[in-house]
Structures are given as structure tokens and as C-alpha cells.
Amino acid sequence: MRTAITFLLFVFLTLPVQARSLIVLGDSLSAAYQMAPEEGWVALLEEKMATEGYAYDVINASVSGDTTQNGIARLKTLLKQVDAEIVIIELGGNDGLRGTPPFAIKRNLSRLVNMAKDSGAQVLLLGIQLPSNYGAAYNKQFSEIYPVIAEDENVALVPFFMEQVALVPERMQDDGIHPSAEGQPYLLNTVWPHLEPLIN
Template sequence: MRILLSLLIILGHFTLTLPASAGSLVVLGDSLSSAHNMKPEQGWVHLLDQRIQREGYLIDVINASVSGDTTQNGIARLKMLLQKVDAEIVIIELGGNDGLRGTPPFAIRKNLVRLIDMVEEVDAEVVLLGIQLPANYGVAYTQAFKEIYPDIADETGVFFVPFFMEQVALVPERMQKDGIHPNAKGQPYLVDKVWPYLEPLLEERD
């Protein structure tokens, strides 16, 4: 009996001192986040994962980004993802392909709000990455598109990263020849842009 009691005490102590489950940080994006035309380990999501590990945060990083994805596609994929992973933080980087196809801003907005709602329904935090279009898509449309992201952030209160590509898009040596996608040199700047908005969430969960 004494042996059994001692074993139960030891097991109880072990259970209490186990580290918490890592949980997951999901990046739901398109070609800007899928390491388009480069090795996966060169992409900003992989570099973000490395930085998270260096800083000692315990969370699994899942890159659920697909080249060419739209906000509508994202809704379908996110539903399945949230059923399979224990998401604690979801970074949403979508909308650029919608804009390049001329999708009405109200439709993009509706889909992004739906994505945010889906994440919040599972009690996870959202980080929304702001996207802008090249100027050749017309002043009226590019301005309306640009305003979608800060407007949604104000309305929903999610963590918001203004113009995710700010330090890359207008620097030719950090962009691929297509003028749309960042190259390997530009990827670290994307991590640096996201980090100040993400780190408070990582600290909070620790």
C-alpha cells in the first residue's frame, strides 16, 4: 500500500510538471507565404518558425499556404484545418489573388470576416496581414482594396500588420522578376514585419 501511495504521489507530481501542449500557429496564405519559386526553407514562414524556436516559444508552426489561393478557397480549407489541428494562432495572408482577379472589395471583405469568425469560434487568436495591389490596377480599385484590411481590423479588433510587404514590394532586389512575389532576399524582411505583432501573442500564451 505504501508503495502504491508513493507511486501515485510521484505520478501526480510528474503530471503537474509536464510542459503544456505546444498547440499550433497556422499560416493560411497564398503564394506570398508558400515560398513561391524557392525552397521551402527559404520562405518567411520557415524563417519565422526558426525564430520562434530560437526565442524559446513552444508552438508548432503549420504552413497552410497554397499558391493561387483566394479568400473563398481559404474558407473551405480553414474549416478542414481547424478540425485537424489545435490552432492557437492563425495568421491570415489572403486576398491578393482576389484583388488581381478584380473581385469586388465587398466580397473580399465578407470572406475575410468569415475567416476571422471561424478562427475565433475555436478560441484562437487572429493576425491579419495587410495586402496592397500594384498601382496599375487603377486608383479607385487599389484604394478600395487597401482599405479592406484596416477597416476589418478596426471592426473586429484582431491583431493587424499594416502592409505586410512594405519593406519588400518597392525594393527590386528583394522581389522576383514578376514584380509580385518576394525572392529569397526579401523573406527575412517579411519575418521582421510580422514579428512585433506576433510576439505579444506568443508571450501571452507562455
């Protein structure tokens, strides 16, 4: 009997580890805009997870220019194709740059969060802030969207995704909106402390 148990334990321990899936649903901030894909923070995340022994397939479903409305259609398809354990949502910036009413952005982001939760995935929401020239009143309403959703839906939140990058010129591209290749590790450093507890 002991021999049989030992054999079964050996078989179990030597089976290949089944990789789990993590989806990053974002826009140009996560799509390695104007750089090689392997330089982007999502690719760096995949490398870090592998190095630290986390068996995850990281799926970068980020598209430059995407809005929250675009994200709803894409996430619906993705969740039919992938049994994701974690969904990172980094959207809303393009909505804000186009002056979309904050209530509409909040509605769409809430729907994205609930779609991911309903699929059984854990959610990490990445907070975005707009440049100051969009006006104090609009910027305030916009920046409040993310913590409110995180609290209402009980999901993890990165308060400001660009915190370590936005005000450091060498970590930004010349357009003043997109992080440079030099800024990508800092994006990962901002996300990781909030992501790791979900992995564990």
C-alpha cells in the first residue's frame, strides 16, 4: 500500500505544471506603443512571473486607441476563449482624452469588472489620471472613477498606474502621454505589489 502511495505521489509531483492564464486588457499604455513588444511592461511581467516560479500564460489583449466600450466587446470574446484566473483592466484614458462623460466611463469600467468577476477571475484595476490641461473639475471626476469602482466591486486597485513615470521626462515619450521603453520597468514596479497578492 505504501509503495502504491509513494508511486502515485511521484507521478503527481512529476506531472507538468498546468499554466494558468492572466489577461491584460488595456490600451497603448500597455501595448508597448512605439517600441518592441518585448520591451513593454506586460512582457516584463511575464518574464518576472516565470523567474519567480509562477506558471502563468500572460495574454496581452491591449490595443492602442482602445476605449472602455471597445474593451467590453473584446473581453466578452476573450473570456469565451480563455479561462482566465486574473484580469488586469487598464482602460479609460482614451475615453477621458475624448471628453467622454465620467458616468459613461464608470458604467463601462464597472461592466468590464463584473464580466471578469462573473467568469471567476480576480480583477486588478489600474487607475489612470489625465493631463492637467483637461480642467480641474473633469479631472477630479475622472480620477474618482477608479477608487469608487474598486470599493463598490471589492476588487484590487493600483491608484495611479503612471505614478513612477508621468512626471519623469526620460521615462516618457516626446508626446508627454506615453511611457518610453525606459519607463516600462517602473510601470511593472507599480503594478507588482498589487498583483502578487492575487497570484498567491
